[in-house]
Amino acid sequence: xxxxxxxxxxxxxxxxxxxxxxxxxxxxxxxxxxxxxxxxxxxxxxxxxxxxxxxxxxxxxxxxxxxxxxxxxxxxxxxxxxxxxxxxxxxxxxxxxxxxxxxxxxxxxxxxxxxxxxxxxxxxxxxxxxxxxxxxxxxxxxxxxxxxxxxxxxxxxxxxxxxxxxxxxxxxxxxxxxxxxxxxxxxxxxxxxxxxxxxxxxxxxxxxxxxxxxxxxxxxxxxxxxxxxxxxxxxxxxxxxxxxxxxxxxxxxxxxxxxxxxxxxxxxxxxxxxxxxxxxxxxxxxxxxxxxxxxxxxxxxxxxxxxxxxxxxxxxxxxxxxxxxxxxxxxxxxxxxxxxxxxxxxxxxxxxxx
Amino acid sequence: xxxxxxxxxxxxxxxxxxxxxxxxxxxxxxxxxxxxxxxxxxxxxxxxxxxxxxxxxxxxxxxxxxxxxxxxxxxxxxxxxxxxxxxxxxxxxxxxxxxxxxxxxxxxxxxxxxxxxxxxxxxxxxxxxxxxxxxxxxxxxxxxxxxxxxxxxxxxxxxxxxxxxxxxxxxxxxxxxxxxxxxxxxxxxxxxxxxxxxxxxxxxxxxxxxxxxxxxxxxxxxxxxxxxxxxxxxxxxxxxxxxxxxxxxxxxxxxx
Ligand SMILES: Nc1ncnc2c1ncn2[C@@H]1O[C@H](COP(=O)(O)OP(=O)(O)OP(=O)(O)O)[C@@H](O)[C@H]1O
Ligand SMILES: [Mg+2]
Numbered sequence: 001x002x003x004x005x006x007x008x009x010x011x012x013x014x015x016x017x018x019x020x021x022x023x024x025x026x027x028x029x030x031x032x033x034x035x036x037x038x039x040x041x042x043x044x045x046x047x048x049x050x051x052x053x054x055x056x057x058x059x060x061x062x063x064x065x066x067x068x069x070x071x072x073x074x075x076x077x078x079x080x081x082x083x084x085x086x087x088x089x090x091x092x093x094x095x096x097x098x099x100x101x102x103x104x105x106x107x108x109x110x111x112x113x114x115x116x117x118x119x120x121x122x123x124x125x126x127x128x129x130x131x132x133x134x135x136x137x138x139x140x141x142x143x144x145x146x147x148x149x150x151x152x153x154x155x156x157x158x159x160x161x162x163x164x165x166x167x168x169x170x171x172x173x174x175x176x177x178x179x180x181x182x183x184x185x186x187x188x189x190x191x192x193x194x195x196x197x198x199x200x201x202x203x204x205x206x207x208x209x210x211x212x213x214x215x216x217x218x219x220x221x222x223x224x225x226x227x228x229x230x231x232x233x234x235x236x237x238x239x240x241x242x243x244x245x246x247x248x249x250x251x252x253x254x255x256x257x258x259x260x261x262x263x264x265x266x267x268x269x270x271x272x273x274x275x276x277x278x279x280x281x282x283x284x285x286x287x288x289x290x291x292x293x294x295x296x297x298x299x300x301x302x303x304x305x306x307x308x309x310x311x312x313x314x315x316x317x318x319x320x321x322x323x324x325x326x327x328x329x330x331x332x333x334x335x336x337x338x339x340x341x342x343x344x345x346x347x348x349x350x351x352x353x354x
Numbered sequence: 355x356x357x358x359x360x361x362x363x364x365x366x367x368x369x370x371x372x373x374x375x376x377x378x379x380x381x382x383x384x385x386x387x388x389x390x391x392x393x394x395x396x397x398x399x400x401x402x403x404x405x406x407x408x409x410x411x412x413x414x415x416x417x418x419x420x421x422x423x424x425x426x427x428x429x430x431x432x433x434x435x436x437x438x439x440x441x442x443x444x445x446x447x448x449x450x451x452x453x454x455x456x457x458x459x460x461x462x463x464x465x466x467x468x469x470x471x472x473x474x475x476x477x478x479x480x481x482x483x484x485x486x487x488x489x490x491x492x493x494x495x496x497x498x499x500x501x502x503x504x505x506x507x508x509x510x511x512x513x514x515x516x517x518x519x520x521x522x523x524x525x526x527x528x529x530x531x532x533x534x535x536x537x538x539x540x541x542x543x544x545x546x547x548x549x550x551x552x553x554x555x556x557x558x559x560x561x562x563x564x565x566x567x568x569x570x571x572x573x574x575x576x577x578x579x580x581x582x583x584x585x586x587x588x589x590x591x592x593x594x595x596x597x598x599x600x601x602x603x604x605x606x607x608x609x610x
Contacts, residue, residue, distance in 0.1 A: 215468060218468075219475060220463040226444065233406065234442040236427050236430075237438075239458045241425075
């Protein structure tokens with residue numbers, strides 16, 4: 001029983017490793033870059049799947065959370081603190097004393113001083129959780145279209161903020177974001193020599209997040225979330241604190257989005273305002289929808305395939321339009337998604353011989 | 355001993371006084387019925403008790419504790435469980451899963467425990483499943499455990515909702531028209547079940563239009579008409595109460 005639970009995850013890990021192996025033997029390891037990015041985007045999408053498919057809520061603002069994570073980390077790890085240190089700023093001195101700052105040098109030999117990526121990452125996650133919490137309290141009182149519009153409004157605000165704020169690099173975004181050394185020898189960055197390692201870092205994070213979410217949806221909390229989806233009034237009457245459960249779910253998925261944003265920013269060495277764009281949010285929602293809403297596996301598969309194709313440029317200049325159209329078609333013709341043809345049920349029956 | 359104490363409660367919907375200055379008590383261990391013509395305010399009264407609708411004035415206490423102003427989930431946590439007149443099952447969930455949600459207040463695994471599949475949740479999940487299968491057994495729908503609840507027949511859905519309400523081991527069970535839409539056999543079955551539940555120490559407050567059921571099983575009856583309580587007595591007395599006969603049974607359609 002215990003070990004059986006892990007068989008699908010083990011198979012998933014094998015597939016992910018197998019894909020890397022495939023690029024190696026076919027000499028196509030340039031695919032790894034897009035595959036790594038795909039893993040990070042998929043992390044956002046499985047988090048959103050919990051909100052949409054299980055708790056039955058919607059968020060058209062998840063690109064905003066992704067951006068808050070990515071931008072916070074980018075700003076903190078690129079903003080030069082050397083002048084503040086020279087001026088004797090006590091807070092900067094304190095950080096330096098604790099070993100939370102790193103020295104560097106730019107192309108012109110100027111000395112630089114940044115916050116370490118670890119601290120930046122933690123601060124970015126905390127900030128995102130806080131914002132998601134504060135936004136979630138009023139917004140999650142809304143339902144359906146109103147919730148969609150309110151979260152979209154939030155997303156647009158974040159987009160406008162990163163576009164207008166000088167410290168965020170305005171339309172250019174932030175570049176020269178340093179690598180994120182997770183532990184000696186393991187660094188998230190875009191170095192050519194680090195490509196395989198980074199693919200596995202991204203896949204590990206995705207896999208761990210996926211297992212955590214799978215555990216959650218099969219727990220008491222997961223049941224309560226599905227109950228909220230099924231009938232909020234009845235869930236409430238059964239003692240489920242629906243407002244709190246919806247809020248925690250929202251915050252959790254926002255943190256996943258931020259984590260993806262942080263890692264992808266370090267991987268790409270930068271982040272731009274398009275990551276906060278509304279079309280990104282639409283894309284995330286569309287993929288959850290096509291993955292089958294209440295299907296983590298379907299969503300994961302769809303997220304992997306579609307993001308990869310999109311990153312490979314298959315949809316050309318129609319990229320955003322493709323996802324908009326997907327969303328419309330799904331809503332019209334297959335609100336349960338296309339992967340939900342009960343393949344798993346059939347598979348289970350086959351396995352148990354019934 | 356008084357379990358539920360409803361005092362002078364009022365509820366208005368715009369200009370409509372749906373519940374008007376209603377007071378009554380429910381003693382521990384009894385079956386009490388609320389009857390009255392359509393639109394008398396019975397469901398509204400239930401919603402006031404369960405916290406689904408805020409009251410305009412009055413007090414409601416349960417186990418000597420004020421519960422008006424509580425959110426529905428808080429009322430549930432106090433030990434009051436309910437069913438709905440228009441069945442509200444969780445769609446896309448099996449009968450068993452529906453009932454398992456009913457066990458929410460009796461278990462504690464939170465987000466962290468769930469995500470990390472902490473060892474204490476293993477036993478808890480097992481206990482929940484076991485207990486809920488027992489309830490399905492009690493309601494004779496054990497074989498439907500893995501069927502999607504909303505695809506069941508009407509009577510079976512009522513049974514699932516019943517089991518779900520019982521899963522929290524409530525002190526007080528509110529049943530809003532448990533026999534509505536059931537045939538006479540199923541109704542007799544429900545009557546037997548309600549008596550059985552009471553014998554397990556659960557107090558029952560029910561709304562019902564089926565007079566034979568009400569007269570059979572209840573210890574006391576409250577009669578509402580246009581939001582007012584017009585009588586409160588034993589079934590025998592209620593059947594002889596002039597005002598009740600006139601207002602309630604005097605209509606051409608006795609069953610309604
Ligand atoms: N949410 C609401 N908003 C406005 N009016 C309401 C609302 N809920 C109930 N009412 C009105 O309050 C009155 C009492 O309704 P209620 O549902 O409590 O009656 P009932 O006794 O349960 O009737 P029935 O036997 O038909 O179930 C009715 O006139 C109804 O139209
Ligand atoms: Mg009613």
